[in-house]
Amino acid sequence: MPTGPGRLLAISDLHVRHDENKKVVDGLRPETEHDWLLLAGDVSESTVDFEDTLRLLSDRFAKVIWAPGNHELWTTAADPVQLRGQARYDHLVAICRRLGVITPEDPYPVWEGAGGPVAVAPLFLLYDYTFRPAGARTRQEAMDIAERAGVVCTDEFYLHPDPYPSRQAWSRARVAHTAARLAEIPDHLPTVLVNHYPLVREPTRVLRFPEFALWCGTEATEDWPVRFRAAAVVYGHLHIPRLIHQDGIPHHEVSLGYPREWKQRATAPAGAVRILAERT
Numbered sequence: 001m002p003t004g005p006g007r008l009l010a011i012s013d014l015h016v017r018h019d020e021n022k023k024v025v026d027g028l029r030p031e032t033e034h035d036w037l038l039l040a041g042d043v044s045e046s047t048v049d050f051e052d053t054l055r056l057l058s059d060r061f062a063k064v065i066w067a068p069g070n071h072e073l074w075t076t077a078a079d080p081v082q083l084r085g086q087a088r089y090d091h092l093v094a095i096c097r098r099l100g101v102i103t104p105e106d107p108y109p110v111w112e113g114a115g116g117p118v119a120v121a122p123l124f125l126l127y128d129y130t131f132r133p134a135g136a137r138t139r140q141e142a143m144d145i146a147e148r149a150g151v152v153c154t155d156e157f158y159l160h161p162d163p164y165p166s167r168q169a170w171s172r173a174r175v176a177h178t179a180a181r182l183a184e185i186p187d188h189l190p191t192v193l194v195n196h197y198p199l200v201r202e203p204t205r206v207l208r209f210p211e212f213a214l215w216c217g218t219e220a221t222e223d224w225p226v227r228f229r230a231a232a233v234v235y236g237h238l239h240i241p242r243l244i245h246q247d248g249i250p251h252h253e254v255s256l257g258y259p260r261e262w263k264q265r266a267t268a269p270a271g272a273v274r275i276l277a278e279r280t
């Protein structure tokens, strides 16, 4: 394998439960021995598949950095691990630690390769139902509008917030904890912020069902890319891979998505997206 300066690569929403996605994952390989891979959530709702996939990728890439998606946090009847909420998240973090994968609970590693140095921060923030449709003043009003539109996220049934009273309470705790950690990054270091959900609302404007935005992030992070000196933001969850710029900062959605989605795109899945390429 070439020894070059290394590349920072990112992908999300692998959903390896689907065999065709598993094949895409099997094809994910570094080009240099220094490449890092950012995994922005939704590897699988199965803890067995989650561990197998992270083992495969951590054997290949110099470093793998994971931010949890909602699917990893689902507690489904089919999974041998029946832990819920925080305990489930802690279990996934323990799996990552055995494999040497960096999680939101670890010190933020500094990428020194092409486009660096930058602190790479995987985030676990959930959502708090503040991406509301116009006219909805409260979460309940927003949920009523979504329900009338026939839109409800499966999280409502499988993503348990225990021991927090609600997903929004868990999200608020994560936002406060994470903001304090990001504020400790030395001022001279830009960041790459890696989150399952978009950090700003703009990407949700193109959702096919706009009411689904309720389950897609929090207004609390709208100023984070600027406040925490992001050289790039990486997110997934929407299954709409694209690049937008806000305040001059690139926001990369790096989702693979479900086979029925990526098969409709003009081109086959391109694999991982290169981050910070414009800084080299």
Ligand SMILES: [Fe+2]
Pocket: 013, 015, 042, 069, 237, 238, 239, 257
């Ligand atoms: Fe997904």
Ligand SMILES: [Fe+2]
Pocket: 042, 069, 070, 071, 196, 236, 237, 238
């Ligand atoms: Fe997701």
